[in-house]
Structure formats: C-alpha cells, structure tokens
Amino acid sequence: xxxxxxxxxxxxxxxxxxxxxxxxxxxxxxxxxxxxxxxxxxxxxxxxxxxxxxxxxxxxxxxxxxxxxxxxxxxxxxxxxxxxxxxxxxxxxxxxxxxxxxxxxxxxxxxxxxxxxxxxxxxxxxxxxxxxxxxxxxxxxxxxxxxxxxxxxxxxxxxxxxxxxxxxxxxxxxxxxxxxxxxxxxxxxxxxxxxxxxxxxxxxxxxxxxxxxxxxxxxxxxxxxxxxxxxxxxxxxxxxxxxxxxxxxxxxxxxxxxxxxxxxxxxxxxxxxxxxxxxxxxxxxxxxxxxxxxxxxx
Amino acid sequence: xxxxxxxxxxxxxxxxxxxxxxxxxxxxxxxxxxxxxxxxxxxxxxxxxxxxxxxxxxxxxxxxxxxxxxxxxxxxxxxxxxxxxxxxxxxxxxxxxxxxxxxxxxxxxxxxxxxxxxxxxxxxxxxxxxxxxxxxxxxxxx
Amino acid sequence: xxxxxxxxxxxxxxxxxxxxxxxxxxxxxxxxxxxxxxxxxxxxxxxxxxxxxxxxxxxxxxxxxxxxxxxxxxxxxxxxxxxxxxxxxxxxxxxxxxxxxxxxxxxxxxxxxxxxxxxxxxxxxxxxxxxxxxxxxxxxxxxxxxxxxxxxxxxxxxxxxxxxxxxxxxxxxxxxxxxxxxxxxxxxxxxxxxxxxxxxxxxxxxxxxxxxxxxxxxxxxxxxxxxxxxxxxxxxxxxxxxxxxxxxxxxxxxxxxxxxxxxxxxxxxxxxxxxxxxxxxxxxxxxxxxxxxxxxxxxxxxxxxxxxxxxxxxxxxxxxxxxxxxxxxx
Numbered sequence: 001x002x003x004x005x006x007x008x009x010x011x012x013x014x015x016x017x018x019x020x021x022x023x024x025x026x027x028x029x030x031x032x033x034x035x036x037x038x039x040x041x042x043x044x045x046x047x048x049x050x051x052x053x054x055x056x057x058x059x060x061x062x063x064x065x066x067x068x069x070x071x072x073x074x075x076x077x078x079x080x081x082x083x084x085x086x087x088x089x090x091x092x093x094x095x096x097x098x099x100x101x102x103x104x105x106x107x108x109x110x111x112x113x114x115x116x117x118x119x120x121x122x123x124x125x126x127x128x129x130x131x132x133x134x135x136x137x138x139x140x141x142x143x144x145x146x147x148x149x150x151x152x153x154x155x156x157x158x159x160x161x162x163x164x165x166x167x168x169x170x171x172x173x174x175x176x177x178x179x180x181x182x183x184x185x186x187x188x189x190x191x192x193x194x195x196x197x198x199x200x201x202x203x204x205x206x207x208x209x210x211x212x213x214x215x216x217x218x219x220x221x222x223x224x225x226x227x228x229x230x231x232x233x234x235x236x237x238x239x240x241x242x243x244x245x246x247x248x249x250x251x252x253x254x255x256x257x258x259x260x261x262x263x264x265x266x267x268x269x270x271x272x273x274x275x276x277x278x279x280x281x282x283x284x285x286x287x288x289x290x291x292x293x294x295x296x297x298x
Numbered sequence: 299x300x301x302x303x304x305x306x307x308x309x310x311x312x313x314x315x316x317x318x319x320x321x322x323x324x325x326x327x328x329x330x331x332x333x334x335x336x337x338x339x340x341x342x343x344x345x346x347x348x349x350x351x352x353x354x355x356x357x358x359x360x361x362x363x364x365x366x367x368x369x370x371x372x373x374x375x376x377x378x379x380x381x382x383x384x385x386x387x388x389x390x391x392x393x394x395x396x397x398x399x400x401x402x403x404x405x406x407x408x409x410x411x412x413x414x415x416x417x418x419x420x421x422x423x424x425x426x427x428x429x430x431x432x433x434x435x436x437x438x439x440x
Numbered sequence: 441x442x443x444x445x446x447x448x449x450x451x452x453x454x455x456x457x458x459x460x461x462x463x464x465x466x467x468x469x470x471x472x473x474x475x476x477x478x479x480x481x482x483x484x485x486x487x488x489x490x491x492x493x494x495x496x497x498x499x500x501x502x503x504x505x506x507x508x509x510x511x512x513x514x515x516x517x518x519x520x521x522x523x524x525x526x527x528x529x530x531x532x533x534x535x536x537x538x539x540x541x542x543x544x545x546x547x548x549x550x551x552x553x554x555x556x557x558x559x560x561x562x563x564x565x566x567x568x569x570x571x572x573x574x575x576x577x578x579x580x581x582x583x584x585x586x587x588x589x590x591x592x593x594x595x596x597x598x599x600x601x602x603x604x605x606x607x608x609x610x611x612x613x614x615x616x617x618x619x620x621x622x623x624x625x626x627x628x629x630x631x632x633x634x635x636x637x638x639x640x641x642x643x644x645x646x647x648x649x650x651x652x653x654x655x656x657x658x659x660x661x662x663x664x665x666x667x668x669x670x671x672x673x674x675x676x677x678x679x680x681x682x683x684x685x686x687x688x689x690x691x692x693x694x695x696x697x698x699x700x701x702x703x704x705x706x707x708x709x710x711x712x713x714x715x716x717x718x719x720x721x722x723x724x725x726x727x728x729x730x731x732x733x734x735x736x737x738x739x740x741x742x743x744x745x746x747x748x749x750x751x752x753x754x755x756x757x758x759x760x761x762x763x764x765x766x767x768x769x770x
Contacts, residue, residue, distance in 0.1 A: 030410050031403040033476065034630035043409070043626035050408060053347055059383045106406040113388045121385050129372045136706035143715035196705050199715075200677040203696075207680040210717060223723070227686065230724030236430055237728065238745060279686075296747065297688040331611075332618035333634050334647045335740040349622055355740050356634055356648050359702075363663045363674065364736075369704035370667055375735050396667065409627025414620050423620060426738030427730045 039095040048090060048098070051105055055080060060113045067116035075112035079105050126181040133188045134172070140195035141165050147202045161198050165191045217271035224278035228259055231285035238294045248291045255284035336423040337377045338414050350414040371395045378420035466537030469530045471614060472635040473521040478538065479629060485517065486542070494542030502539060509535050525639045611649060612638060647742045653698050663702075676700045682753060683722070691753040 055061060055076070064072045086101035141162065148158040168191030175184035214220040235252070262277035286298045335355035343350040358367070367373045373392065374380050380392060387394035387405050396402045403410070421428060470478075470488075477485045486493035497505060509531050512519035520526050521534075614633030616623040621631070634648070641660050644651035655661045666672035679696040699708075709715045712735055720732070727734035727744060738744055 029403060030627075030630045030632065031407050034407060034410065034627060036481065037479070037626065037630065038481070040626055042624065047409065047626075050348055050412075054384075058346065059342075060385045060388060063385045103406065106408070107404075110388050110404075110406060113385060121389055122391060125372060125386070125391055132372075132711075133706065135710060139710035139715055140705055143709075146716065192706070196675060199705075200675060203679045204677055205679075207682060208717060209682040210684065212684045212686065223686075223721075226721075226723035226725050230728065233430060233725060233728045237426060297690070331613060332615075332620045333612065334743075336620065338620060349625060352621060354631075354634075356650070357632065357637070359652065359663060359740075360637060360661045361663055362667070363665050364702045364707065365674075365704040366664060366667050369706050375707075401667070407627065409625050410630065411627075413615070413622060413625050413628045413631065415622045418620055422739045425730070426728055426734065426743050430728060 039099045041095060044090065044095055044099055044102075047102055048087065051083060051086075051102055051109075055083060055105070055109060060109070063121070064112055064116045069115050072112045072115040075108060075115060079108040079112060082108060123181075126185070130172075130176055130181040130185045130188065133185050133192060134169070137165065137169060137188055137192050137195055140192070140199055144195055144198050144202070147199060151202060158198070158202075161194055165195050167191075168194075217275060221266055221271040221274045221278070224262075224275050224282070228255075228278050228282050228285070231255075231282050231289065234296070235285060235289050235292070238289060238292075238296075245291065248288045251284045251288035251291060255281040255288065258284065332423050334424045338418050338421050338423060339378050339382070340414070340418060340420045341378050341381065342383060343412065343414075344417060348408070349412040349416055350418050350420075351411045352414045353411075377422045466530075466533030466535075469526060469534040470537050472633055473523045473526065474534050474538065475614075476521070476632070476636065486538075488538055489541045491542050494539065498539055498542065502535070505535050505539065506532050523636065523639055644742065644746075646745050652741075653701075656701060674701055685751070688755065688757075690748075690751040690755060692750050693753045694750070 061076070064076050082101055083105045086098050086105055089098035089101055144158070144165075145162060148162075168187055172184040172187035172191075175181075175187060214223065258277050258281035262274045262281060265271075265277060266274040283298060286296060289296055332352075333354055333356050337353040337355065338350055339353065340350035368375065371392065382392045384405070386392055387397070390398060393411075394405060397405050405411070475488070478488045481487035481490070481493070486497055508517055510520060510528060520531050612634040613619075614635065615621040615628050615631045621628045623629075638648070638650050642651040642654040642658065643649055644654075652661075656663070662670075664670050664672065665674045677696045677700045681694040681696075683692040683694065685691055712732060713720050722732045724744070726732050727737065730738065733750075734744075742749060
C-alpha cells in the first residue's frame with residue numbers, strides 16, 4: 001500500500017515536472033512504470049549479475065579504489081553488504097525483496113562514487129569545454145568585426161563591444177593558465193553572449209547571397225566532381241530499392257565513361273573540357289535517377 | 299487416445315507456436331526500424347556485460363532544444379565520441395547533468411538506458427550514412 | 441490445455457497483426473496507448489490478461505468499461521488513456537481486446553476481443569475438434585506465417601488504399617518491437633512508445649515523420665532553451681543565406697531563424713561552418729557523407745530526401761544564363 005502511494009507520488013511529481021504534451025497519458029514516467037511493474041525473475045537475475053559487476057569491476061569501482069576517500073570505501077563496503085542480502089533474498093525466492101535490496105545497493109554504491117572526489121575525471125572535460133568556447137568566441141568576434149565593417153557607420157557601439165569581448169578573453173586566459181578552466185569558461189560565456197547579441201543585432205533581417213563565381217576553371221572542375229559524386233550517392237540513397245533495370249544501368253555506365261574521360265582531360269590540365277564532360281556525366285546520372293522513378297531537377 | 303496423445307500434440311503444438319512467434323519477432327532483425335535519430339552507444343557496454351545504451355533523440359527534443367545538450371552540457375555531435383562512462387554520469391557530467399533525480403530520473407535505473415540488444419554496434423540509427431554504407435539495412439559502425 | 445489454446449491464440453494473433461487493416465485495431469491501440477499502464481498494472485489498473493483483475497469489472501458490464509475508458513475515472517484512468525486523438529470506436533476496440541484477453545480461456549466466445557483477423561475464430565473452432573487439432577491450426581499458423589513473411593506490409597485486401605505503402609501502425613514502432621531494443625529487458629517495456637508522443641504533433645514525410653519546426657512554432661512542444669529555466673527565451677537571429685547551385689535545381693536558402701530556435705551559434709561556428717562568406721564549400725556529397733549540413737541532417741534533423749525544404753528559391757528562368765556559361769545547358 002505504502003509502495004503504491006509512494007509510486008503514485010513519484011509519478012505525480014514527475015508528471016508535474018513534465019506536464020507539457022497535452023496528448024500524453026499522465027502515467028508518470030519510465031521509472032514509475034518500471035517500479036510499478038511486476039518483478040521478472042529472469043531480468044532480476046541479470047540485474048543481480050550487473051550490479052555485482054558494478055560493485056567490483058566497473059570504472060566507478062576502480063575510481064573508488066584509487067581515491068583517497070575513506071568514506072567512499074566504507075560506503076562501498078556497505079553496498080556490498082546490502083548486495084549479499086539481496087542475493088540471499090533471491091536465493092530464498094523472495095523476488096520483491098531482492099529487487100528492493102538491489103535498488104538500495106545501487107543507490108548506496110552511487111553515493112560512494114560521489115564521495116570519491118572525481119576531480120581528475122571532470123578536469124579534462126572542463127578544459128575541452130573551455131577551448132571549444134574560446135574557439136566560438138573568437139569566431140563570432142571575427143564575424144562581428146567583419147559585419148561591422150560592412151555595415152559601416154550603421155554599426156554603433158561596435159568598438160566598445162569588441163573591446164569588452166577582448167577584455168573578457170584575456171581574463172579567461174589568465175584563469176585558464178592557473179588551471180581554473182571552469183571559471184575561465186564562465187568568463188567566456190559572458191562575453192560570448194555579448195558577441196552573439198552583437199552579431200544578431202547587426203545581421204537580423206538580412207539576406208546574403210553566395211553566388212556561383214569560380215575563380216578558375218580548376219575550381220569549377222572540383223565543384224563538378226563533387227556534384228558528380230553527389231548524384232552517384234543520391235542514386236544509391238533515393239533509389240534504394242535497387243532496380244537492376246537495364247535502362248538505369250545504361251545511364252550509370254555511360255556516366256562512368258564520361259567521368260573517366262573528364263578525369264583524363266583534367267590530368268592534362270584541360271579543365272574546360274573536364275568541366276563540360278562532367279556536366280554531361282552528371283546529366284546521365286540525373287536521367288538514371290529519373291529512370292528509377294524519382295524526379296529531380298537537372 | 300488420452301493423455302499420451304494429448305501431451306504429444308501439445309508438445310508439438312507449443313513448439314510450432316514458439317517457432318512461429320520467434321519467426322515473427324526475429325523477422326525484424328535485419329530490417330530494424332527504431333526511431334530515426336536513436337543513438338546506440340556501445341563503447342564499453344559489451345565488454346562490461348551490460349546491454350548497449352540507446353539514447354532516443356525524439357524524446358529529448360520534445361523537452362529540450364539542441365543547444366542545451368550540445369552547447370551547454372558539452373555533448374559532441376558524434377555517436378560514441380563523447381567517452382561517457384558511469385563515473386562521469388554519477389558525477390553530473392553528460393547524461394548526469396539532468397539524470398540526477400532532479401530534472402530527470404537518476405541513473406540507478408540501469409535498464410532504462412542499457413536497453414539495446416547485446417552486440418548492437420555504435421550507430422546513429424536510420425541515418426543517411428548508415429543507408430549509404432549498408433544498403434541491406436544491417437547497421438554499420440559510424 | 442488452456443495454456444496451449446492461449447498460446448495458439450496469441451500466436452495467431454501475433455501473426456495476424458500484419459494482416460490487420462490499416463485503421464488501428466484494438467490490439468494496435470492497446471499496444472500503443474493502453475499497454476503503458478495495463479501491461480504491468482501501474483497505479484492499480486487491471487493487468488492485461490489477468491482474470492482476477494478483470495473479472496469483477498467485466499461483471500459490471502462492458503458498457504461501463506467503455507464509459508470508464510472514454511471518460512476516465514476518479515481512480516486514475518485518464519480519458520481515452522490520455523490519447524485524445526483516438527476515435528471512440530478505437531478505444532472500444534481496445535477495451536474489447538483487453539476484455540477478451542482477460543477471458544483468455546473462453547475461446548468459444550464470439551472472440552470480438554481478438555483483432556480483425558478472421559483466422560483467429562476459425563482456428564479456435566478447429567482447435568476444439570481434438571483429432572484434427574494439431575494439424576489444422578498448425579497449417580493455419582504456417583499459412584499465416586508465410587503470408588506474413590512474404591508480404592509484411594501489404595494488407596489482405598488488394599483494393600485497399602495505399603496497399604504497398606507501409607501502414608501507419610508499422611511506422612514508429614514501440615521500443616520492444618523496434619529491432620534494436622532488447623525485448624527481454626525489463627526497462628525496455630517501461631519506455632514510452634514514440635506513437636504516444638507523436639499523436640498530437642504535426643506530421644512530415646521523413647525522419648521521425650514529425651515536423652519538429654512546425655511543432656515548435658505552433659506551440660505543440662515546449663522544449664527548454666536552458667537546462668534549468670523553463671522560461672528562458674531563445675535568442676533567434678533571422679539571417680538568410682542564399683547559395684546558388686548549378687542547373688535548374690532551385691537555389692538553397694539557409695534560414696538562421698529556424699536553426700537558432702533550436703541551436704546555439706557555437707554548435708556550428710566555427711567547428712562546422714566558418715562564419716564568413718565564401719569560406720565554406722558545401723556539396724551534396726559532403727552532406728550525404730555526414731559533413732557540413734549532414735552533421736545533423738540525415739542523422740537527427742530531417743534527411744536529405746526532403747529536397748524542397750532547403751532548395752526553396754526557384755531560379756528566375758527569364759534571366760539569361762548567369763554565373764557560368766554552361767549553366768544554360770542544363
């Protein structure tokens with residue numbers, strides 16, 4: 001009875017926390033459903049073995065062993081005791097009790113892990129996070145400067161903003177040098193928001209066009225190679241129910257020939273011919289894709 | 299006829315039914331159709347004797363925007379590329395940032411995450427690359 | 441004896457499921473919506489197939505059960521199991537299915553509780569006739585098995601609508617049936633089936649078959665922008681980047697607006713895209729291989745089979761060939 005009430009309370013609490021989708025049944029969450037279900041002997045056996053591994057062989061167990069925390073080791077021993085009684089309950093056939101004790105084992109063990117002061121574990125991630133954020137701030141700041149130049153006099157207060165960002169980066173770098181990556185990242189987060197808001201403010205409502213202007217025929221040739229590759233892949237992905245259709249295969253082999261010729265021309269530095277041959281090759285692939293039943297524009 | 303006959307028939311009937319049920323269930327294996335965006339993570343699970351983890355994007359994007367996990371919490375856009383282990387989760391990194399009993403349920407509920415068929419390779423399920431690399435539908439490692 | 445009948449019935453039921461009509465049958469509705477609670481008896485609900493739980497309820501009359509299912513009860517049953525998109529008939533079919541399963545051994549009953557498959561009642565009657573019992577249901581089962589294996593997607597009726605298309609109940613399968621979750625795991629059965637969540641969301645043709653951007657814009661979902669603060673507002677930037685493409689394919693319009701509703705600048709800049717005009721060479725080949733736009737599109741965001749979502753700016757065909765002289769050739 002108490003268990004049902006507890007489950008319902010948990011379900012209600014979790015339901016309240018996630019009361020978003022109107023059409024979703026108010027059935028609590030996965031945990032409440034799991035706990036409310038009947039205990040299955042096979043699953044329980046598997047779980048018993050898993051928890052055993054968790055206690056002895058997992059990365060968490062190694063962490064506890066290598067930490068200097070006495071409390072962590074004690075708590076883990078306590079978890080071991082509970083585990084033994086869970087095993088006893090299972091042997092005696094009391095599945096409910098075994099399941100409950102297993103849950104207690106887990107939570108005690110997790111407490112032990114938390115006590116094992118894993119600073120070494122989080123340190124590397126904090127450093128990576130800091131570096132990633134620094135890259136982003138720099139990228140946004142570069143963009144901010146460029147956009148401000150482009151907008152000319154329309155951009156007000158840019159210089160102050162840029163100065164602020166640079167100051168923040170310097171602060172953060174100092175903290176990072178001292179190994180304080182978490183605080184460094186917090187500094188960067190502040191100026192990141194400045195950069196983000198700055199760029200947003202300048203750019204909102206714009207439309208930029210990247211038109212097809214190639215600096216040289218060679219560049220266009222590379223573009224065409226990519227385009228040819230794309231169509232080959234599109235044929236695979238879109239027409240995945242592969243029809244070994246003679247017509248489709250015909251187009252594909254013709255396009256392969258043309259591509260070989262194009263590559264030969266490119267080797268001789270005749271990119272103009274290469275481009276033209278590739279365009280023809282791609283056109284054959286487009287016909288193949290259409291032949292397989294999918295219309296795409298050419 | 300009685301008991302011997304009935305048991306004989308029952309036995310073969312049960313076997314047939316089981317075989318048929320198995321056929322129906324396992325007919326799906328080469329052609330798994332789990333949710334698009336389900337991430338199977340199997341860096342350390344097989345070795346540890348746990349089922350691999352399945353992370354369902356769909357469930358989480360209903361509740362959080364991409365930014366929260368991928369910018370704030372620090373998940374990389376790479377299946378299996380984050381080197382997550384239980385210590386980090388219990389410490390409150392990665393999954394543990396929310397699955398801590400407060401924002402979402404605590405990671406003591408092993409089998410809610412560790413729920414894939416043993417041996418399933420790390421993959422982004424139903425991704426385009428998977429379809430390109432393994433058009434027969436058997437997921438490839440990505 | 442009862443066990444074998446139940447097993448036979450469930451075997452036929454399992455096999456006949458693919459042959460059921462596309463309109464959600466009682467079993468489909470049950471497995472997508474009702475099973476959430478009734479499979480394991482959450483919150484005191486009558487467990488599926490459990491005669492003790494269902495007996496007293498059935499005794500009070502099936503119409504009472506219909507009312508409870510449709511309107512909900514004070515004890516905790518939500519109206520229509522919480523899935524308000526279900527039709528009344530579908531809910532009643534699910535109730536029939538559950539009642540039938542609880543009755544289980546009463547195979548002589550008109551089996552309204554079993555789903556639409558005609559195989560089930562026929563097989564049961566055959567099972568009654570002992571001498572022929574083993575061979576007939578076996579043959580029935582085999583025939584159904586081969587039919588199911590041969591055409592898992594086709595419905596039984598040649599003239600039915602969209603008969604070659606995978607029916608809606610085969611998409612977005614629940615975790616125990618989706619091929620990668622392990623059905624022998626207890627946790628798998630506690631996970632929410634996708635259909636329960638997708639019922640009310642706008643549909644699309646690819647990926648999860650949900651239009652997430654529309655779902656967000658029409659307030660059907662409320663994903664948080666901040667891990668802890670449910671009220672945090674996203675910083676949205678409305679900047680369109682138009683990328684011209686060769687040939688007659690419409691130009692690509694990349695909208696920052698929809699992306700910044702979900703993502704942060706740092707997600708893409710500078711690791712995936714350099715925020716500078718002309719600095720990024722993007723090709724469909726790269727995208728299909730999972731780079732550039734393909735880091736998300738084709739994995740979690742909608743896949744590239746939806747060309748028009750990106751290639752959305754039609755070329756001005758009255759304009760003479762622009763950019764490259766060979767463009768007109770296409």
